[in-house]
Amino acid sequence: MTKATKVSGNIIRKHVTGVLRRIGRPPQESDVMRRILDLIYAFSLVLSAACLLAITGLVAIQVGARVLDKLLRLAGLTPMGWQVLSLPEIAGFLLAGASFLALGPTLKAGAHIRVTMLLRIVSPGLRTIIERAVLAVALAGSLYLAYAMANLVWGSWRFNDLSIGLLPIPLIWPQLPLVIGTFVLFVALLDEAVIHLRSGAFSFGGSEDALPE
Amino acid sequence: MDIVSLSFILLVILLLALAGGLWIALSLGLIGFVGMIAASGVAPYQVMSTAMWQSLTSWDLTALPMFVLMGEVLYRTRLSRDLFEGLAPWVQRLPGRLLHVSVFGSTVFAAVSGSSAATCATIGRIVLPELKRRGYDTSRAVGTLAGSGTIGLMIPPSIILIVYATATEQSVARLFIAGVLPGLMVAGLFSGFLMVWALLNPRLMPPADPPLPWARRLTATLRLLPVMGLILGVIGSIYAGLASATEAAAVGVLLSLALSAAQQSLSWGGFRDALFSATRTSCMICFILAGAAFLTAAMGYTGIPRNLAHWIGGFGLANWQLLMALTLFFVVMGCFLDGISMVVLTTSIVVPMVTAAGFDLIWFGIFIVLVVEMAQITPPVGFNLYVLQALTGRNILRVGLDALPLFLLLLVAVVLLAIFPQIALWLPATMLDV
Amino acid sequence: QTTWDMPTPYPDSNFHTVNTAQFAQDVKDATDGALEIQLHTAGSLFKHPEIKRSVRQGNAQIGEALISLHANESPIYGLDSVPFLVASYDDAKRLYDAQRPALEAQLEKEGLMLLYSVPWPPQGVYAKQLISSVDDLVGKKFRTYNPGTARIAELAGAVPVQIEVPDLPTAFATGRVEVTITSGSTGVEARFWDFVTHYHDTQAWIPRNMVFVNKAAFDALSPEVQAAVKEAASAAETRGWDASRAETERRIGQLKESSMTVVSPAPEALLEGLRKIGAQIAAEWSAAAGEEGAAILSAYNQ
Ligand code: NA
Ligand code: NA
Numbered sequence: 001m002t003k004a005t006k007v008s009g010n011i012i013r014k015h016v017t018g019v020l021r022r023i024g025r026p027p028q029e030s031d032v033m034r035r036i037l038d039l040i041y042a043f044s045l046v047l048s049a050a051c052l053l054a055i056t057g058l059v060a061i062q063v064g065a066r067v068l069d070k071l072l073r074l075a076g077l078t079p080m081g082w083q084v085l086s087l088p089e090i091a092g093f094l095l096a097g098a099s100f101l102a103l104g105p106t107l108k109a110g111a112h113i114r115v116t117m118l119l120r121i122v123s124p125g126l127r128t129i130i131e132r133a134v135l136a137v138a139l140a141g142s143l144y145l146a147y148a149m150a151n152l153v154w155g156s157w158r159f160n161d162l163s164i165g166l167l168p169i170p171l172i173w174p175q176l177p178l179v180i181g182t183f184v185l186f187v188a189l190l191d192e193a194v195i196h197l198r199s200g201a202f203s204f205g206g207s208e209d210a211l212p213e
Numbered sequence: 214m215d216i217v218s219l220s221f222i223l224l225v226i227l228l229l230a231l232a233g234g235l236w237i238a239l240s241l242g243l244i245g246f247v248g249m250i251a252a253s254g255v256a257p258y259q260v261m262s263t264a265m266w267q268s269l270t271s272w273d274l275t276a277l278p279m280f281v282l283m284g285e286v287l288y289r290t291r292l293s294r295d296l297f298e299g300l301a302p303w304v305q306r307l308p309g310r311l312l313h314v315s316v317f318g319s320t321v322f323a324a325v326s327g328s329s330a331a332t333c334a335t336i337g338r339i340v341l342p343e344l345k346r347r348g349y350d351t352s353r354a355v356g357t358l359a360g361s362g363t364i365g366l367m368i369p370p371s372i373i374l375i376v377y378a379t380a381t382e383q384s385v386a387r388l389f390i391a392g393v394l395p396g397l398m399v400a401g402l403f404s405g406f407l408m409v410w411a412l413l414n415p416r417l418m419p420p421a422d423p424p425l426p427w428a429r430r431l432t433a434t435l436r437l438l439p440v441m442g443l444i445l446g447v448i449g450s451i452y453a454g455l456a457s458a459t460e461a462a463a464v465g466v467l468l469s470l471a472l473s474a475a476q477q478s479l480s481w482g483g484f485r486d487a488l489f490s491a492t493r494t495s496c497m498i499c500f501i502l503a504g505a506a507f508l509t510a511a512m513g514y515t516g517i518p519r520n521l522a523h524w525i526g527g528f529g530l531a532n533w534q535l536l537m538a539l540t541l542f543f544v545v546m547g548c549f550l551d552g553i554s555m556v557v558l559t560t561s562i563v564v565p566m567v568t569a570a571g572f573d574l575i576w577f578g579i580f581i582v583l584v585v586e587m588a589q590i591t592p593p594v595g596f597n598l599y600v601l602q603a604l605t606g607r608n609i610l611r612v613g614l615d616a617l618p619l620f621l622l623l624l625v626a627v628v629l630l631a632i633f634p635q636i637a638l639w640l641p642a643t644m645l646d647v
Numbered sequence: 648q649t650t651w652d653m654p655t656p657y658p659d660s661n662f663h664t665v666n667t668a669q670f671a672q673d674v675k676d677a678t679d680g681a682l683e684i685q686l687h688t689a690g691s692l693f694k695h696p697e698i699k700r701s702v703r704q705g706n707a708q709i710g711e712a713l714i715s716l717h718a719n720e721s722p723i724y725g726l727d728s729v730p731f732l733v734a735s736y737d738d739a740k741r742l743y744d745a746q747r748p749a750l751e752a753q754l755e756k757e758g759l760m761l762l763y764s765v766p767w768p769p770q771g772v773y774a775k776q777l778i779s780s781v782d783d784l785v786g787k788k789f790r791t792y793n794p795g796t797a798r799i800a801e802l803a804g805a806v807p808v809q810i811e812v813p814d815l816p817t818a819f820a821t822g823r824v825e826v827t828i829t830s831g832s833t834g835v836e837a838r839f840w841d842f843v844t845h846y847h848d849t850q851a852w853i854p855r856n857m858v859f860v861n862k863a864a865f866d867a868l869s870p871e872v873q874a875a876v877k878e879a880a881s882a883a884e885t886r887g888w889d890a891s892r893a894e895t896e897r898r899i900g901q902l903k904e905s906s907m908t909v910v911s912p913a914p915e916a917l918l919e920g921l922r923k924i925g926a927q928i929a930a931e932w933s934a935a936a937g938e939e940g941a942a943i944l945s946a947y948n949q
Contacts, residue, residue, distance in 0.1 A: 059275075063464060114235060114237055134233050134235045138235060151262060152259075164696050385816045
C-alpha cells in the first residue's frame with residue numbers, strides 16, 4: 001500500500017466511524033455509498049496537500065539553485081543559472097488547485113467558517129429549519145460555481161488559452177482542478193443535506209459549536 | 214435600481230445570510246451574484262470564474278499557505294514552549310507579561326510576511342495555545358493577536374503597499390521604508406494598552422512565576438536560540454538575496470521542518486496532521502478570498518464604492534474634514550470588503566481627491582494601510598477574525614469584540630499620523646534623499 | 648443608451664490610460680451619451696492576463712492589453728517585441744501597418760475586433776553599473792518575463808531570473824536581479840532610481856498596447872454609433888503615437904534629472920552585440936510564424 005492510500009485509509013476510517021456514530025446507527029457492511037464518498041473527500045484532500053507540498057518543493061529547488069550559484073560565485077566559478085521555469089505562474093496554479101480541491105473535505109471537517117452565534121440562540125426546531133434553508137442556498141450556489149468553473153475550462157479549451165509566462169501551459173490543465181474541487185464541494189453539501197434530513201444536524205456540528213478554549 | 218436602494222438590499226441580504234449561518238465565502242458570493250443580476254447585463258458565472266481564478270493564481274498569495282503550514286509544524290514542536298520559557302523570566306515585572314509575545318512576535322514576523330492573515334495564522338498557532346495553558350485571559354490574548362497580526366501589512370514587505378504603489382506610481386522602496394516607524398508605533402500602542410489593561414485587571418492575569426536565580430534565567434534564555442535561528446534564517450534569506458519575500462515563506466516551512474527534525478519533535482503522523490490541517494485552513498481562507506474577489510468584481514460593475522467616493526468628493530471639504538470623511542468611508546467599506554479590494558476599487562477617485570487637497574502620496578499610502586488594518590478586524594468581513602475563529606472556535610463577532618480596543622488604537626494611530634506626518638515621512642527622506 | 652465596461656491594466660496617470668480615457672470621453676461626446684464607456688483602470692475589474700478573455704466572453708465589451716502579453720498564443724502577438732527589428736517610431740509604425748491585417752485576423756478568431764494600437768516608449772537597459780558591451784551582460788542576473796526576454800538572456804550569456812514587477816525594488820536591492828530591460832515610462836513610474844544606477848537608451852524594441860472590442864457588442868450598436876467609435880479610435884491612435892513620442896522625451900528627461908546615470912545613446916559596442924542577438928531572434932520568429940510571418944516581414948522590409 002502506498003503512503004497516500006494509507007493516509008486516506010486512516011482518514012476514511014475516522015470519517016466513517018465518526019459519521020455513523022453521529023447518525024446513531026451501527027456501522028453496516030452495506031454502507032458502500034459512505035465509503036465511496038469518504039474516499040472521494042480523502043483523495044481530494046490528499047491531492048490538495050500534494051499541491052501545497054509541490055509549491056514548497058519547487059520554491060526549495062529555486063532557492064537551492066540560488067544558494068548554489070552564490071557559492072559558485074564566491075568560489076570564483078561560473079554560476080549555473082538554474083531556475084524553475086515559470087515558477088511564479090506555476091505556484092499560482094498550484095495554489096488555485098490546492099484551494100479548490102480541498103473545498104469538500106474542508107466542509108466535511110467543519111473548517112469552512114460561518115456565524116453560528118445566532119443559531120445557538122434560537123430554538124432547536126427553528127435552527128433545523130434555518131440550516132436546511134441555508135443548505136438549499138449552498139447547494140444551489142455550489143452547483144452554480146461548478147458550472148461556472150466548467151464554463152471557464154470549456155472557454156480555455158475552445159480558444160486554446162495559454163499561460164503568459166516562460167512556459168506556454170494550456171490553461172485547461174491548471175483550471176481542471178477547480179471544476180473537480182467545486183464538484184466535490186457540491187457532493188459534500190449533498191452528503192450533508194442527506195445527513196441533516198436524517199438526523200437534524202450536520203455531521204460536523206459537534207466540532208463546530210465546541211469552543212476549544 | 215438606484216444605487217442607494219441596491220446597497221441597502223445587498224447589505225440586508227449579506228447580514229441575513231451570515232446570521233443564518235451560510236458559509237462566509239458563499240455569503241459573499243451570493244451578494245456578488247445578486248449585485249450583478251441587479252446592476253449589469255453580464256452573466257455572473259463568467260465573472261465569478263474569472264475573478265476567482267485571477268485572485269487565487271497569485272504568486273504573492275502562495276506565501277499564505279506556506280506560513281500557515283509553518284505555524285502548524287511549529288505548533289507541534291517544542292518551539293513555542295521554548296519561546297515562552299525563554300522569555301518568561303524577563304517579563305515578570307512587565308505589566309501584561311507574556312501577553313506581549315503576541316505583539317512582539319507579530320512585529321518581528323511582519324518583517325517576513327506581507328499579509329495580515331498569514332501573520333495572524335502563524336503567530337496565533339504558536340502563541341495562543343501556550344498563553345491559554347499558562348492561564349492568560351483568552352479574550353485579551355485573541356483580541357491582541359487579531360490586532361497585532363495587522364502589523365504585517367505595515368512593516369515591509371507588504372502586499373497592500375505594493376498594490377498602492379502600483380496604483381499611484383509611488384516608489385515601493387519609499388513606501389516600505391515609510392511603513393517602518395508607523396508599524397513600530399502601532400506595536401508600541403498595542404503594548405502600552407496591554408500594560409494599562411493588565412494593571413487595571415489584575416484578577417484576569419495568572420499569578421506571576423517565582424523569581425528565578427540568574428543562572429537559571431540564562432539557561433532558560435538559551436532555549437530562545439532555535440526560535441531566533443529560525444527567524445534570522447527566514448529574514449536572512451530575503452536580505453542575502455537568496456529568496457524573494459514570497460519564497461521566504463517556503464524557506465520558513467523548510468527551516469521549521471529542519472528544526473523539528475533536529476529536536477526529534479515531529480513524527481510522521483504529526484507532519485501529516487500539520488499538513489492536512491494547513492491544507493484545510495488555507496482552503497478556508499482562500500475560498501473566502503475567492504468569494505471576496507467575485508464580490509469585488511461585482512462591486513466594480515455596480516459602481517457602489519466608486520459612487521460613494523465621488524459623493525464624498527462632491528462636498529468640497531477642508532483637508533481635515535476630508536481626512537475624517539475618508540477614514541469613516543474606509544472604516545464602513547472595510548466592514549464589507551477586504552482591504553486590497555477597497556484600495557483597488559477606490560484609488561481612481563480617492564487619489565485625485567487627496568492629491569488636489571495637497572496630501573503627500575507616500576503619507577497617504579501609510580494612512581490607507583492603517584485603515585486597511587482596521588478593516589481586517591471589523592466584522593462581518595475581516596480576515597483576521599476568520600483566521601482566529603478557525604484557530605480558537607470563537608465566533609467572529611466575539612473575536613471582533615475582543616479586538617475592539619485595538620481597532621480604537623488604530624484610530625488613535627490615524628490621528629497621530631495626521632498630526633505628525635513625519636512619523637511616516639522622516640525615515641524615507643533621511644534614508645533616500647541624501 | 649448603452650454602457651460599456653472597459654478594463655485596462657495600467658493606473659490612471661499612465662499615458663496609455665490618459666489616452667484611453669480621452670477616447671472614452673470622445674465617444675460619449677460624439678454619440679451624445681448614447682454610448683458611455685466606464686473605465687476600470689489598473690486591473691481593478693480584471694487583471695491584465697484576464698482582460699482579453701473577459702472581452703471575448705462579453706464580461707466587458709471593450710478592453711486594453713499589451714499585445715506581447717499573449718505571445719505564447721500566436722507569434723503574431725509577439726512581433727512587436729522582437730528586439731532591434733525597428734529602430735524608430737517610424738519603423739514601428741511601418742511594422743504595425745504590415746502586421747495589422749494578421750493581428751486583426753488573429754483577434755477575429757476570438758470574436759474580437761482591433762480598434763487601435765499605441766506604442767510604449769522604446770525599451771532601454773537598467774542596471775546597477777555601466778554596461779558597455781554585451782560581454783558585460785555575461786553572468787549577470789537578467790530579468791526575464793516572457794519567452795522573448797528569456798531568449799535575449801540566453802543569447803547574451805546572462806543568467807535569466809524571473810522577477811515579478813512588484814518584486815523588482817527588493818530584488819535589485821538584495822541582488823537577486825542585476826539587469827532589466829523596460830521602458831523609460833516604467834522606470835520613472837516605479838521610481839527605479841531608488842534601486843538602480845544606470846539607464847542605457849538602447850531603443851531595443853517598441854512594444855504596443857491594443858484596444859479591442861467584443862465584435863458582437865460592436866455589431867449591436869447603431870451604424871452611427873459604430874462610426875463614432877471608429878472615428879474616436881482613429882483619433883486615439885494618432886494622439887497615442889504622438890503622446891508616446893512626447894512620453895519618451897519627458898521620461899528620458901526625468902531619468903536624467905534623477906540620481907541615475909543616463910547613457911544616451913547607448914554604447915555602440917552594446918548596440919552592436921544586441922543587434923546581432925536581435926537578428927537571430929527575428930529569424931527564429933520568422934521560422935515560427937511561417938508563411939504569414941515571412942509575408943509580414945517582407946512587407947515591412949520594402
Ligand atoms: Na510585512
Ligand atoms: Na472588516
